[in-house]
Amino acid sequence: MIRRTTPLGRTAAVGALAAASALLAVGLPAQTSAAAPQAKPDPGALSVGLTPSQRAGLLRDAEAGSAATARALGLGAKEKLKVRDVVKNADGTVHTRYERTYDGLPVLGGDLVVEESPGGGIREVTKATQRRITVPTTQAPASKAPRKAPAEGSTAPRKVVWAAAGEPTLAWERVVAGVREDGTPSELHVVTDAATGEKLAEWEGVHTGTGESMYAGRVTLGTGSFGGQYTMTDAGRGNHRTHDLDGRTSGTGTLFTDADDLWGDGTPGNDQTAGVDAHYGAALTWDYYKNVHGRNGIRGDGVAPHSRVHYGNAYVNAFWTDSCFCMTYGDGAGNARPLTSIDVAAHEMTHGLTSHTAGLRYSGESGGLNEATSDIFAAAVEFRAGNSADPGDYLVGEKIDIRGNGTPLRYMDKPSRDGSSKDYWYSGIGGVDVHHSSGPANHFFYLLSEGSGAKTVNGVDYDSPTYDGRPVTGIGITAAERIWFKALTEKMTSTTGYAGARTATLAAAADLFGGDSAQYKAVAHAWAAVNVGSRPDDGAPGGPGEGVHENTDDHRIPDPGTVESAITVDRSGNAPRDLAVDVEVVHTYRGDLRIDLVAPDGSAYRLKDSDWDSGDDVRESYTVDASSEPARGTWKLRVQDVHRYDSGHIDSWRLTF
CATH class of the missing domain: 2.60.120.260 (Galactose-binding domain-like)
Structure with a gap:
């Protein structure tokens, strides 16, 4: 397998390898970590917060120049670029993410990111596939076309070019709606060969996750007022709204309202309580991405998704859905423990961020990285929030007693402690459920942040092993979270796997801290410690050098x-x-x-x-x-x-x- 980053017009750096009435006012203190970063990031490499009009202007410019960009990249006459996202760094560098079409058909796995210098010249191109996009014909035999599934929410098949694996192939994509065994809705994307009807790929469009419930204590909410009533509408954060599904499993639900702007009572018997937690968690996540990474909303357009609570009956899960641009939360076992805490809200909202940036396909290694990204930023948001009732940790779902023994659902320091997740990469990990194949990336992030061995952070004991038995020294979560965010939004594509994630994070570390920095070398050490790549070759454990x-x-x-x-x-x-x-x-x-x-x-x-x-x-x-x-x-x-x-x-x- 070969992946490529293509710099055009400059020498590749070593690093490339390698509400209105009560506006939410939450203090966001500096994060606690066992190891402080050894160098400040390059300010020019950090993304800047774009206003909606600034972002719209960059998108318009990119769209207007998309034909010229396609020619500059040597794309074929039948290929066109469609702008999906844009990120601008403080030094003026612009990263534009494109989808691709071929003869008018969407190319799945054809996405790419173009990095332009402050002067406007193309520096680098990162592609999801290096294959030349071409198919012998775009005419498909009607006998092999799949029928639309009868379930409500299923979509009619659309003709596409499948390029995410192997040679580009004319194919059909359809979305089959349904319900999984645990009550989670399903939007299963199925891709079949247009000539033979053979299934080429499938992945889930509803991204699930789990978290804790009702443990944030008394919080201040961003609310609005209308017609003499207060509403859970946060005008200061993209108009985020929280709705009550009241046991239903479809629709938007009813916007929470209240006469005195005093919401919930901290117990599941009060319907507002779950809404309070979900609304609060979404606000913390919005603030995190805006204040730490300069991202104005998860789409970058200043518009917030909405939240839905009280989904179904005793539903023990939560999920993100692209089609409704929303987070949805169940009430847990016995409808007594709503899954609406800080980390679950951040986890689900981050699925939306991933969908609108790298677009990591929710299957195989890219699916594991998608899940890990949500766990990683759930931890980062929790640390940044500094809430004494729910302090930051590297655990997932530590307050939900699903197993009945008071244990977390996932452990980032040693993922296998949950009984299913994997500590280290191996060649067959792409065939594992994405919530468990996320383990090596979660483990990498913990090691990069805190390092290996036994330690206590915010009162929680950790003891993180490494694949080769050699130690890793952490650089602190503040540096680690910037590296992962930059890699996700500027370097990764829909098909990125573990090897590509290593390349992307090394490139991000080089951009932020320099190719000879301790942070860059720590990224290489942490990946090697989960069996992705080798250690920097210096002859000493944890030392410098890159071979x-x-x-x-x-x-x-x-x-x-x-x-x-x-x-x-x-x-x-x-x-x-x-x-x-x-x-x-x-x-x-x-x-x-x-x-x-x-x-x-x-x-x-x-x-x-x-x-x-x-x-x-x-x-x-x-x-x-x-x-x-x-x-x-x-x-x-x-x-x-x-x-x-x-x-x-x-x-x-x-x-x-």
Whole structure:
């Protein structure tokens, strides 16, 4: 498997590898962590808060220039770009996220992120797929078209190009509505081959999670007033509203109202109590993303989702739904423990953030990363809130006694303590339920924040192990949360898996703190500690170094013909599954070039195929799964010019283990 980040027009950095009446006023103190960050982030690399009009202007500009961007990226004549999101950094760098169409059809797995410099030039492109998007025909046999499912909420099949795995394929996508065994609604996306009817993929559109209930104590709410009544409407936070479903399982419900603006009594017997917790949690999450990361609402447009409480009867779960842009909460076992606490509200609302940024597909490794992202920011919001009744921790659902023994649902310091989650990455983890395949990412984030070994944080005891038995030193949750947010919103795509997450977080750490920083190296150490990639190669546990091997000699490329440039590596063990390969080739009409990485035993890994890209030079960072290859030996970069007339040379290339 090869993933690629494509810088255009600059040398790839090492880091790239590698209510109105009672407005909510909640203090947000600095987070508590066992290890403080060793350097402040680069202010220029932080995202800035955009007003709705500023964001709309950037989106309009990107949409107007989408055809030119498509041409600059060498996309085919039938391909078009559609703007989905935009993030602007303080230094003027703009990251625009696009969906792609082919001959008018949506391309699932065709999303990409374009990074533009403050001057407007394209710097980097991160793609969900490196395959050329083309299919032999967009005409599909009617006999293989799936029928619309009869259930209310199901959608008619739509024709798409499936590009999230393997060669792009003409396909049908349909959404089948239903209800899962525990009462959670289902919006199952099913993709089938248009020619054969074979199922290509499926994933759940309703993202679930769990949390605690009624433990935030007395809080101040953002409410509004209308017609002599107060309402749970927070005008200061995107008009967030909280509704009472009153046991129903569909519809918006009834907006909570009150005569005196005093809500609930802290018990489940009062219907308002669950609304108070949900409303409060949503406000904390809104403030967190705005004040910490400069994100004005989870879509970035200043508009809040709404909350629905009292879903169904004794429903022990909570979920996010894209189609209603809302969070929904059950009342728990016996309708006595509503799942409406700080961490569950942040978890569910974060599913909405992920949906409108990286769009991590809710299956396989990307689904595990999606779930982990919600757990990660649930912890971050909880720490930031500083609520003494529910202090920050690295536990999920610690107040809900679902198992009847007072234990949390998930543990970030050692995920396997829940009996199902995985502590470390392994090759089959993509086949595990996403709530359990999230374990290595949750474990990574804990290690990055707090480090390994036994410690106590906010009165909770942790003892985090590592895959290789070597220690990890934490950098503090303040630095860790910035790294994950930047990676999610600027570096990841819908198909990102664990190797891609490592690459994305290393790039984010390099942007924020520098490629030689302690934070950058800590990211590499923490991933290695959950069996994703290798340790920085310094010969000492937890120390600096990144194992970079480079050849800077020029090698002329025959026109046409083949040339090789060698690097000799003296390392024990096998190469990593995310071996980073930086390539700098100076050559007019780069479409002439075919590039391979050749392992010491002669095995070749294709990095780039020849194509019709008329741009100049190849300045790219690739990630290669070379875990079957011994690291020690001579590695070669093989470059072949397959057409006459344009010429150039290998300027340099680099391996980072």
